[in-house]
Amino acid sequence: MTTISLTTDFGLRNGFVGVMKGVIYKIAPEAKIVDISHLIAPQDIREGAFALWRAYSFFPEGAVHVYVVDPGVGTMRRPLAARIGAHFFVGPDNGLLTPILEDAGRENQEIEFVHLENPKFHLPKVSRTFHGRDIFVPAAAHLANGVALNEMGTPFSDPVRIQLTRPQKTSTGWIAHLTMIDTFGNLTTDLPFSALQGRTDILLRLRGAQVNGIVESYGHKRPGDLVAVVDSEDYIEIAVVNGSAAEKLGAKVGDEVEVILPPR
């Protein structure tokens, strides 16, 4: 009864996701399948990385997380399976796991990688363009059935990593960056609240707009007000009460946010 999560850029129209679930139930009829997102922007490894990183730790231990954002499908990029702490991951070796690996490094979690070379755990016929169906979910279903990682392929220790933005310390505070825009138009940054050492009397500047201070929640200001809050993952977030900050400011993922800690 292992949980298998799916994160892809396949969209919801063409049935690709349904096919992958059919394959999972064929191999692991007891699995519990959860969609994280299938609306990752096409081939946007960075967006997929943030989505999976924010979600995976809320799943049961032993869960298997499949990600298929895979511009290199059919080329030499390695298909991989990994164990990072108590969670398993399956997908292309393209850096999507970078933020999860960074956390795992800081927390000294055990990390194992294998190159999914053993055809016994692929579908009988592997296409050139749909490894999600032919290699990744079969591997995930076999992991859910208790097959050991090292039966599935050769261990390796140099997974691809991608460059992620990092907040930079300045003389007056920080330069942060927008990492995600959610469905409400709320703007998440890469600056953890902990970096402010408890101060909420900060000034934020973004796209010509200014926000004064962090409030407890959206509901503490009036509809239409631009506010800063601490988001559900403890990062600084900019929002419009009952509205869309993304729309109001024309903000884009990657935008710089100046965070100023006024002298006390």
Place this chain on the structure above:
Amino acid sequence: MTTISLTTDFGLRNGFVGVMKGVIYKIAPEAKIVDISHLIAPQDIREGAFALWRAYSFFPEGAVHVYVVDPGVGTMRRPLAARIGAHFFVGPDNGLLTPILEDAGRENQEIEFVHLENPKFHLPKVSRTFHGRDIFVPAAAHLANGVALNEMGTPFSDPVRIQLTRPQKTSTGWIAHLTMIDTFGNLTTDLPFSALQGRTDILLRLRGAQVNGIVESYGHKRPGDLVAVVDSEDYIEIAVVNGSAAEKLGAKVGDEVEVILPPR
């Protein structure tokens, strides 16, 4: 093997829904999870109310229905769990349950409400902005596991209610209102067919257009025709055969529909 339904305005891109499912399976691995909608318009309690009201009674008895359309997250609005007849509900106390409570009142069903104050049934850390993850689905999963409602918090009996449109009797018939526009552009009204006492020879006026009589089904007229039918919940509905009435008429939720019963 309790069924847990989810109705939110979270969208399907950012992984919020997947995270909530991960939390459910961690607490209640045997639960069956069903999405009702995650595309409720942002913070539109009324749309959420209609979606859940139309759906919940088709679920198995004992089902737990979680709704998270929650403009007041992080303020003093109460998180609640309720039993209404044979179904459980979990979400913010913001009136979304109003039509379900009205039906329950008419049918003399048993109703219980508790304020979800017992931190034992929250996630260890409760954020200010994501109570769906931290309070509501944990409560739903514990209910699915058989925890009693009154273990989770303090009973109360004054849930928030919202104002819903009601059809008004006129000298020639009724003024009805559009309550929902579906994916085909069909227009549902708040006038039950029973109010017409079996008559199908009515006249409907809406946005300058007129419809003569109720037909048995879409297929009884030609493609492109504007028709009135009785919808799957027994309400009067206006549709275009193989087309979109919403587009043809520029109709909006809340629009008035004049319903005329000609003298016989």
Place this chain on the structure above:
Amino acid sequence: MTTISLTTDFGLRNGFVGVMKGVIYKIAPEAKIVDISHLIAPQDIREGAFALWRAYSFFPEGAVHVYVVDPGVGTMRRPLAARIGAHFFVGPDNGLLTPILEDAGRENQEIEFVHLENPKFHLPKVSRTFHGRDIFVPAAAHLANGVALNEMGTPFSDPVRIQLTRPQKTSTGWIAHLTMIDTFGNLTTDLPFSALQGRTDILLRLRGAQVNGIVESYGHKRPGDLVAVVDSEDYIEIAVVNGSAAEKLGAKVGDEVEVILPPR
């Protein structure tokens, strides 16, 4: 623990799909439900036919596939259940199963059809506009519970069929047709790679553009290049590396593609 798949044009906003799942779990609490697509274009039987045909064979044997693309709901069109080889199908008799039946014919699979007339396997009250909820998923759930096909209605042998495009042989090669455009803008044709007898040195012409030769996978050319590949079902596909061929060429489903085999 039978798998039930769902293919509809209901969209994801209004809760229709959630209602159908509630009904399934009420009748067959052990079922595994998989969405193939709910974003089929409204009443587009052809798109539904391709989506289900491409997906169903990857599901476990004994799976029940429900399809509800149903412009004739409420008219005399027959509601049906079928067994085709090792899979069951439930939906309106409108030709959506045509490509599956053609394959089954070629492979001499056993085929049975029944007209779902037995009200014992409908919901107690059957509406005129939502047979997905009232007739089709109840039948699917009872099939999942082991009810025999012939208990549910009268056998018949003349299911409706629709006309599908077929590639035409020409003096220099083939005229193929676009059958599907996926979420990446990749263009699938109705020409199987097997028709080229192993040749990859072909020329394709579509909307004034020309593609030279079939490459192994998207990643073998540069971003922006127009390429031809063999898709995951062994059909010839036209794509733009890391981009959208549909957008680049303004291509539409049904477009002709000239396929030329140069003399060797």
